[in-house]
Amino acid sequence: MIKRLKIVILLTLMIFMYQCEKLYIIPQNLEVHDFAWKGLNAYYLYQDEIQDLSDRRFNSDLQLENYLQNFSTPENLFASLLKSSDTASKIISDFNMINQITDRTSFTTGMEFGILEEPDTINNVIGYVSHILPNSNATSKNITRGDFFYGIDNVTDTIQLTKENYQDLLINTTDTIKLLFADFDGDSIIPNGKKANLIKRNYTHVPVFSRKTINHNSTNVGYLLYNNDFSSRYINDLNNAFFSFKNESVNELILDLRYNIGGGSFEKTVTELASMITGQFDEETLLKRQWNTKAQPWFELNQPDSLLVKFPKNIDSQTAINSLNLTKVYIILNGSNYTGSSSIELLINSLKPYIEVHVVGNQTTGNNTGAITLYNSIDYDSIGKNTNHMYALQPKVLRFLNKNDETFATGITPNFTLCTNEDILNLGVLGEVSDPILNRVLEYVTTGGINTMTCNPNNFEFLYHSIDSQRVTDTGVFITQDLPNTN
Structure with missing residues (x-):
């Protein structure tokens, strides 16, 4: 009789503990933390390599809650659970940003170009035209792939492009870019009198170039x-x-x-x-x-x-x-x-x-x-x-x-x-x-x-x-x- 009573008490206790576990409510301030941990525990590719994502790491939701309390933000928790070499997995704070598929746009003149050091100089650089974007501002100018440029027309004088200034004059500026062109044979650069005024505009890239x-x-x-x-x-x-x-x-x-x-x-x-x-x-x-x-x-x-x-x-x-x-x-x-x-x-x-x-x-x-x-x-x-x-x-x-x-x-x-x-x-x-x-x-x-x-x-x-x-x-x-x- 006593043995049977012990079994009944034990079963009752187990059912009670199970029901408590099922009725566990995640604290609202830890809802994102809990979601992040459980999502990674279920599907992260390297789950079996991360000790804190192990199925044996916590015996109850309360133990998991105590662990999650150690992280001030969901981002900190998420980062701590990734493999050190994983730079691609991420947590998004606003899921509305995920499915926004838009056209590729740029603020550009439409001239794609490269910069190289001018031979036999310490600081001067030369630009070359790589290609022109269709239907851009540059399309209407007399410039083409393979052209070289060396400076900016500043009305009263010429600004030579250098290692120090080319980014401000060509890339970071919102002003009209008044390019000066030259002939270049690999050794010498000779101004040829050609000019082009390029204006940066909002540009939508063509789907197929x-x-x-x-x-x-x-x-x-x-x-x-x-x-x-x-x-x-x-x-x-x-x-x-x-x-x-x-x-x-x-x-x-x-x-x-x-x-x-x-x-x-x-x-x-x-x-x-x-x-x-x-x-x-x-x-x-x-x-x-x-x-x-x-x-x-x-x-x-x-x-x-x-x-x-x-x-x-x-x-x-x-x-x-x-x-x-x-x-x-x-x-x-x-x-x-x-x-x-x-x-x-x-x-x-x-x-x-x-x-x-x-x-x-x-x-x-x-x-x-x-x-x-x-x-x-x-x-x-x-x-x-x-x-x-x-x-x-x-x-x-x-x-x-x-x-x-x-x-x-x-x-x-x-x-x-x-x-x-x-x-x-x-x-x-x-x-x-x-x-x-x-x-x-x-x-x-x-x-x-x-x-x-x-x-x-x-x-x-x-x-x-x-x-x-x-x-x-x-x-x-x-x-x-x-x-x-x-x-």
């Missing part, structure tokens, strides 16, 4: 110079460009990203671009998702199809993807500070099991991770989110693999490299064979080989390029995914 079909040795080579990010904002413009390529019977493609600004993207956009290039692999696996050690087994058991992402046929219910059915693609990654982006790396790695992907230029950085946006709701979806705050999480949650389980954590090595800087004495015309970079890639397309070249034979000291300041932080590749209910 240049698209044309080049007939090269009886081959129709599609050439696409693309400078923007690979967000959903521009995917329809890219699809229209591929429609033109398709109508022009393109059978080779060069994707030129030498002036690309990088940035993040969505997995969906990358897969759509992959199908534009190909199109003959309907319903085949393009890439695989690999979640952390906690989440992966759940997805394998409950949502196995979500781990395999296939080549899409459509952008949306009303827009079919214009596919070229190519078996090769050539991607130019070039520029002193450009090593591709995670979206381009994902595109390259995912296509490699299916077609020949020739990378020209720079070694890429190596970011094979995917992120997701988590809201404070029972399934981390935006529907039903906590209305007491506006925080959201964007942690790394998975790795991307291709069909053959290959990844790119250490980057992608190019098939052949290009000079870090273009030959400013022979820039040629973008999109024409006179452009040395395009000409070399066309040679590679035709012969499969490439002649070596001497880089920067004049030993110019390059100081600045206007594209570098426009390149944005690579926020990674984002996915969307229905997650399980946590109740």
Whole structure:
């Protein structure tokens, strides 16, 4: 009898403790902290490497609450729970800022340019025109790619551009820029009397900078110079460009990203671009998702199809993807500070099991991770989110693999490299064979080989390029995914 009574008391106590645990109410000042910890505990890619995210770290919500009290802000807590090498995962204080997809805009004259040290001088610099933005103020001026400038017309005198003043006179100013041009042969700079008054204005960048079909040795080579990010904002413009390529019977493609600004993207956009290039692999696996050690087994058991992402046929219910059915693609990654982006790396790695992907230029950085946006709701979806705050999480949650389980954590090595800087004495015309970079890639397309070249034979000291300041932080590749209910 006494033994039976002890069992009843013990069971009653256990039920009481369980009910207390279930009825635990998170203090309002710790709601965001609690959300951040539990979101990372559930889905952070490196959860198993972070001691304070371990499932065994706390025995109760009260213990977790005491721990969370040690952090003055959610941001401090979030940062403390990340792997030291993780600079991409972030916490957002206002989730309204997340889904705002806008056009790329700049306050610019429309002249993209570089600056180098003038030879045999201590302080003087020379500028060169890299390219002109379509429909910008610079378009109406008598300047072109390959022009050189050395000073500013100050009405009564000439201001020589120097290492100390070129940023204030060319970059930071809002005034009209009155450029003075010169001829330059690599040694001497000789003023040629040409002037141009450039006015900075708000400018909306064109979706596709240049698209044309080049007939090269009886081959129709599609050439696409693309400078923007690979967000959903521009995917329809890219699809229209591929429609033109398709109508022009393109059978080779060069994707030129030498002036690309990088940035993040969505997995969906990358897969759509992959199908534009190909199109003959309907319903085949393009890439695989690999979640952390906690989440992966759940997805394998409950949502196995979500781990395999296939080549899409459509952008949306009303827009079919214009596919070229190519078996090769050539991607130019070039520029002193450009090593591709995670979206381009994902595109390259995912296509490699299916077609020949020739990378020209720079070694890429190596970011094979995917992120997701988590809201404070029972399934981390935006529907039903906590209305007491506006925080959201964007942690790394998975790795991307291709069909053959290959990844790119250490980057992608190019098939052949290009000079870090273009030959400013022979820039040629973008999109024409006179452009040395395009000409070399066309040679590679035709012969499969490439002649070596001497880089920067004049030993110019390059100081600045206007594209570098426009390149944005690579926020990674984002996915969307229905997650399980946590109740």
